[in-house]
Amino acid sequence: NAGVTQTPKFRILKIGQSMTLQCTQDMNHNYMYWYRQDPGMGLKLIYYSVGAGITDKGEVPNGYNVSRSTTEDFPLRLELAAPSQTSVYFCASGGQGTFSEQFFGPGTRLTVL
Amino acid sequence: ELKVEQNPLFLSMQEGKNYTIYCNYSTTSDRLYWYRQDPGKSLESLFVLLSNGAVKQEGRLMASLDTKARLSTLHITAAVHDLSATYFCAGDRGSTLGRLYFGRGTQLTVWP
Numbered sequence: 001n002a003g004v005t006q007t008p009k010f011r012i013l014k015i016g017q018s019m020t021l022q023c024t025q026d027m028n029h030n031y032m033y034w035y036r037q038d039p040g041m042g043l044k045l046i047y048y049s050v051g052a053g054i055t056d057k058g059e060v061p062n063g064y065n066v067s068r069s070t071t072e073d074f075p076l077r078l079e080l081a082a083p084s085q086t087s088v089y090f091c092a093s094g095g096q097g098t099f100s101e102q103f104f105g106p107g108t109r110l111t112v113l
Numbered sequence: 114e115l116k117v118e119q120n121p122l123f124l125s126m127q128e129g130k131n132y133t134i135y136c137n138y139s140t141t142s143d144r145l146y147w148y149r150q151d152p153g154k155s156l157e158s159l160f161v162l163l164s165n166g167a168v169k170q171e172g173r174l175m176a177s178l179d180t181k182a183r184l185s186t187l188h189i190t191a192a193v194h195d196l197s198a199t200y201f202c203a204g205d206r207g208s209t210l211g212r213l214y215f216g217r218g219t220q221l222t223v224w225p
Contacts, residue, residue: 031211033211033212033213035213040217040218041217041218042117042201042203042215042216042217042218043156043201043203043213043215044215045212045213045214048211048212058212059114059214090155090156094211100211101146101158101161102146102158102211102213103158104148104155104156104157105155106154106155107154107155
């Protein structure tokens with residue numbers, strides 16, 4: 001049981017390049033989330049999904065896109081990377097219901113130069 | 114939007130001492146979460162507080178929730194070096210969608 005896995009762990013992009021951050025969970029959770037964490041700050045929600053085929057925007061969605069074709073996978077797409085997207089990105093998953101909690105992946109550290 | 118404020122943001126304390134981290138939030142949040150993050154690592158869930166008056170304890174850490182005051186506290190008892198980390202609180206506005214709003218975190222350093 002690997003939990004939440006993310007790839008890559010580190011990446012450097014040039015301004016204007018695109019990339020996809022991968023996220024997979026093996027806990028059969030319906031809910032999945034993408035957050036970004038800037039230095040000295042808490043996490044901010046980018047996008048989330050409540051099930052395959054259903055996604056919605058969070059607090060800071062501009063410059064990103066997501067898709068959810070399976071329960072397990074929730075990739076995050078960066079189009080036209082900008083320096084403001086330099087951050088650490090965390091994927092999380094959680095079950096439904098009052099007692100659910102979110103489990104976080106190891107993170108992807110992205111630098112845009 | 115739910116605003117979550119933690120204080121202090123930085124805390125340096127001696128081993129053996131007690132201290133409390135405070136987490137205030139702006140609107141209704143029936144659930145309050147505490148996470149721990151070690152440098153360069155992911156977030157580890159510590160506590161999920163589900164109702165007013167909830168208190169949970171694990172080792173030297175105790176968390177409580179007062180929904181009327183919109184306040185949660187994380188109390189550290191007899192601190193040890195291994196507790197050095199950044200601690201985040203987060204609320205979810207009481208919805209079932211699990212959208213979390215995080216505070217900026219409290220960076221705790223415990224020294225001998």
